[in-house]
Amino acid sequence: MLLINIVRGKMPTKMLILLGFHSIIRLENPPYSSAGPRHRPLQRSSEAPVAEITKALESEPYLYQTNNSAISHHIAGGFVIICLSLMAVSWNIHAIALAIAIALVLLLQQQCIVLAVVSSNVHIVYMGERQHDETELVTDSHHEILSDILGSREAAMESILYSYKHGFSGFAAVLTPHQAALTADFPGVVHVVPNRILSLQTTRSWDFLQVRPHVEFGLNLKALQMWGWERFRIIGEGYARKEKNSIVPIVIAFNNGECENTLGRKIIGARWYVKGYEAEFGKLNTSDKVEFLSPRDASGHGTHTASTAAGALVENASFVGLAQGVARGGAPSAWLAIYKVCWSTGGCSSADLLAAFDDAIFDGVNVLSVSLGSYPPLASYVEDVLSIGSFHAAAEGISVVCSAGNSGPYPQTVTNTAPWTITVAANTIDRAFPTMIILGNNQTVVGQASYTGKDVNKFYPIVNGEDIAAVDADEDSARSCDYGSLNATLARGKVVLCFQSQPQRSAAYAARAVLDIEGVGVIFAQFPTKDVTLFLGIPCVQVDFTIGTYLLTYMESTSNPVVKFNPSRTAVGQQISPEVAFFSSRGPSSLSPTVLKPDIAAPGVNILASWSPASSSFLLDNTQNQLPLKFKLESGTSMACPHVSGIVALLKTIHPTWSPAAIKSALITTASTKDEYGQISVAEGAPHKLADPFDYGGGHVDPNKAINPGLIYDMKVTDYVKFLCSMGYNDTAISSITRDSSPCQRTPNFLLNLNLPSISIPELKHTVTVSRTVTNVGPILSFYVARVEAPPGINVTVEPSILFFNFTTKMLKFKAFFPDEEQNREAPAKANNILTGCLTVFVALLTGGRGQCAYKVEVGVPLWSMWD
Incomplete structure (x- = not known):
């Protein structure tokens, strides 16, 4: 009716002013969460001053993310119309004002709608365990829910992006915040969460781990967001084994002819997921070859991680001549199923990720390798998509291996902290790339x-x-040497010495800044780290602050300081390793501090692996052309994660009946806390320190020992x-997840008594007793004796002190007693020698005001055993 009046020219100028205010308060239904109260709509009032309306908008706390620019554009639109209306009054030309006002209202309101919806239009509706075995019935139940909300089945089918129906029940759909809140109240819905965008946590290493290049055939390694390219060929129907839980051959969606004769008998299926991403950011642009609307890798990250886990042997692999040797994955005979959920132009949609989990469970994979994650604050375990997907995968016997994150060396930055996942920190290996710097006074330093x-x-x-x-x-x-911070004239033709002023400042950015102003080299003094910066345009040599200061002293001692570089070379076995990488995220978990995270550390620094030639490598030559690469050195917990994934694949071949928890336990209890010289390992940081379980969990992974824990x-x-x-x-959420109507059994101290191979006590203010149950998978006839090295000031005892195992007794329980602070002062702890053995308990103590500390208690090797 309003538009009809306008068209007929019957709306007076006063009404036009009201229309301006209406455009300001158009967002009358602010979004809300099912977890919180509904917000009252703003009052429509033609008498309200603009300042009051603006203040009202600012005071409404949206629980769902809203695009502030949309609100500001909408308010601005209202002001423009008001100004035009006032002009029309003074000029008495209503027709012109009406025409312009209508156009602006329509234009700005359309723009506002688009901007406001983009940030929260995709929602994930999680419903827990499936109610039906028939997947069609599961999907129908999703349509019925949305039909009630949206008014028709057609609207529901159009709204749904994914129907999760294999490993669990739920769906991803395009919903307004109001519709999402109504859906959250629907019976059977555990949680409705907005779609989140996750990020990637981005040769010699397997020799360093002493893993032989051999594994039994027939293993399915699922590489989530890992999409291989080089040396693989998709194979047709019938190649995969037909037995139960064997992976299902998948329809391939590569572009016609783009992978002909390039893929080998390694990848047995490939899927890709883009609906959640495109619902957030719009249609993917594939015209400029930055990305491929297919499983093909455009970033290189997936190819690198996939080949690390299960790549075949490749002779003479190297990165521009460095790190040359035979490249191979940890499980080179394993098959790969590819699930591409990350896109080089903007990250990984959680709606797409959950769809990949759902399909992977249906496909019958053995291992999920997930080199991605989010940043604190961490979502709850029933809201975090990776925790949800990995829970249902673990319930099906699938081991899920995740990266710990790259936000180190700061505490409480570890991500992917669910107890049913294996969370991997990054450590160094014994390979370095020394580069000689010769000074004009004939002195030499090494970077x-x-x-x-x-x-x-x-x-x-x-x-x-x-x-x-x-x-x-x-x-x-x-x-x-930040970009734009240097005088181009004074830097041209010179080597520039730069000092890292903050951990976020990197050598790569400094080198790019110097190259762009025609400098010829960079020496970057930084916090000590073994992570080499890859930059080929000009020499970019990393040194520590001591060497940087030495160079500065030399420069001040002469009127014509000069330097030259020798080419970088590869050196193996000349640096102490392993050490926890500077960037590797640290514990304790900010979500559940009783669950020690990370679980294990693996090589993640300067890892050579396959790379997609299609990737924009950001490595420039002297003509600033991008260099196509077949292998590349990369660092990150993303690189550490597939090392453990490959080891898990080996363990599943050797021990096919072991559960994901058993495999995780074997990795943690056999890990090493020492470097190659038998000394306590170091964690890189500012400054360096002795590593503890908050840095690397159980320690540095030892694949050979993990075979026989x-x-x-x-x-x-059920645990x-x-x-x-x-x-x-709450009980409703738990029963929906498990489809068990039994009420929650909230056992006292169960958070401490979860049967993990670690004990983490947030605050030891009172006497604590923790129980654990161990299963003998070694010699049938054996007994174990406890030898305890207590943390300083803590008197830890283990009962019983001897565990006997025989033909009928395969599982036994023991208890660890931790006295409170007063008792510890009265009875100082004894420090006995540790016997590195088969039963290992890690003790991490957060001691209130005294800060955090972490220790390891080991209960030693069997004194006597007999093989059957």
Whole structure:
């Protein structure tokens, strides 16, 4: 009726002013969560001053993410119309004002609608365990729910992006916040959460781990978001084994002809997921070859991680001549099923990720390798998509291996903390790339780089970045050689010495900044780390602050300081390793501190693996052309994760009946806390320190020892359900997840008594007793004696002190007693020698005001055993 009046010219100027205010308060139904109260709509009032309406908008706390620019555009639209209306009054030309006002209202309101919806239009509706075995019935139940909300089955089918129906029940759909809140109240719905965008946590390593290049055939390794390219060929129907839980051959969606004769008998299926991503960001642009609307890898990350886990042997692999050797994965005979959920233009949609989990469970994979995650604050275990998907995967006997994150060395930054996953930190290996820096006074210092190009072995002038700062640059930026912070004229033709002023400042960005202003080299003094920066345009040599200061002293001692570089070379066995990487995220878990995370550490620094030639490598030569690469060095917990995935694949071949918890236990209890010289391992940081379980969990992974752990800490799905109950989740949510109507059994202290191969006590204010159950998987006739090295100031005892196993006794329980602080003061702890053995309990103590500390208690090797 309003538009009809406008068209007929019957609406007075006063009404036009009201229309301006209406456009300001158009967002009358602010979004809300099913977890919180509904917000009252703003009052429509033509008498309300604009300032009051603006204040009202700002005071409404949206629980769902809303695009602030949409609100500001909408308010701006209202002001424009009001101004035009007032002009029309003074000029008495209503027709012109009406025409312009209508156009602006329609235009700005349309823009507002688009901007406001983009950030929260995709919602994931999680419904727990399936109610029906028939997948069609599960999907029908999803349509029925949305039909009630949206008004028709057709609207429901159009709204749903994915129907999760194999491993669990739920769906991803395009919903308004109001519709999402109504859906959350529907019976059987556990949670409705907005779609989140997750991020990737981005040769010699297997020799370093002493893994032989051999594994039994017939293993299915699922590489989530890992899509291989080089040396693989898709095979047709019938190749996969037909037995139960064998992977189902998948319809391939590569572009016609783009992978002909390039794929080998490695990948037996490939899927890709883009609906959640495109619902957030719009249609994917594939015209410029930055991305492929197919399983093909455009970023290189997936190819790198997949080949690390299960790549075949490749002779003479190297990165521009460095790290040359035979490249191979940990399980080179394993098959790969590819599930591409991450896109090089914007991350990984959680709706797509959950769909991949659902399909992987249906396909019957053995191992899920997930090199991605989010950042704190962490979502709850019944809201986090990765926790949900991995829970249902573990319930089907699938081991889920995740990266710990790259937010180190700061505490409480570890991600992917669910107790049913294996969370992997990153450590170093014994390979380095030393690069000699020769000074004009014939002195030599050594840094690390990856440069083998031209223009080396020639002296160049060297300048300090802080001394050649641009006019408008601050000293801190110039010191780190940030982009635009240096005087181009003074840097041209020179080597620039830069100092890392903050951990976020990197050598790569400094090198790019210097290259763009025609500098010829960079020496980057930084916090000590073994992670080499890959930059091929000009030499970029990393040194520590000591060497950087030495170079600065040399520069100040002469009027013509010069340096030259020798080409980088590969050195093996010349640096102490393993050490926890600087960037690797640290515990304790910010969500559940009684669950020690990370679980294990594996090689994740300077890892050579396959790379997609289609990827934009960001490695520039001297002409600034992008270099196609077949192998690349990469660092990150994303690289550490597939190392453990490959080892898990080996263990599943050797021990096919072991549960995911048993495999996780074997990895943790046999891990090493020492470096190659038998000393306590170090964790890189600022400063370095001795590593503890918050850095690497059980320690550095030892694949060979994990084959025979002796004793394991096993768990079933019911244990995880009790854990969720003890976390405080309500009975309705738990029963929906498990389809068990029994009320939650909230056992006292169950969070501490979850049968993990670790004990983590947030605050030891009172005497604590923790129980664990171990299963003998070693010699049938054996007994174990406890030998305890107590943490300083803590008197820890284990009862019984001797565990006997025989033909009828395969499982036994023991208890660990931790006295409170007062008792510990009265009875100082004894420090006995540790016997590294088969029964290992890690003790992590968060001691209130005294900060955090972590220790390891080991209960030793069998004194006597007999093989059957």
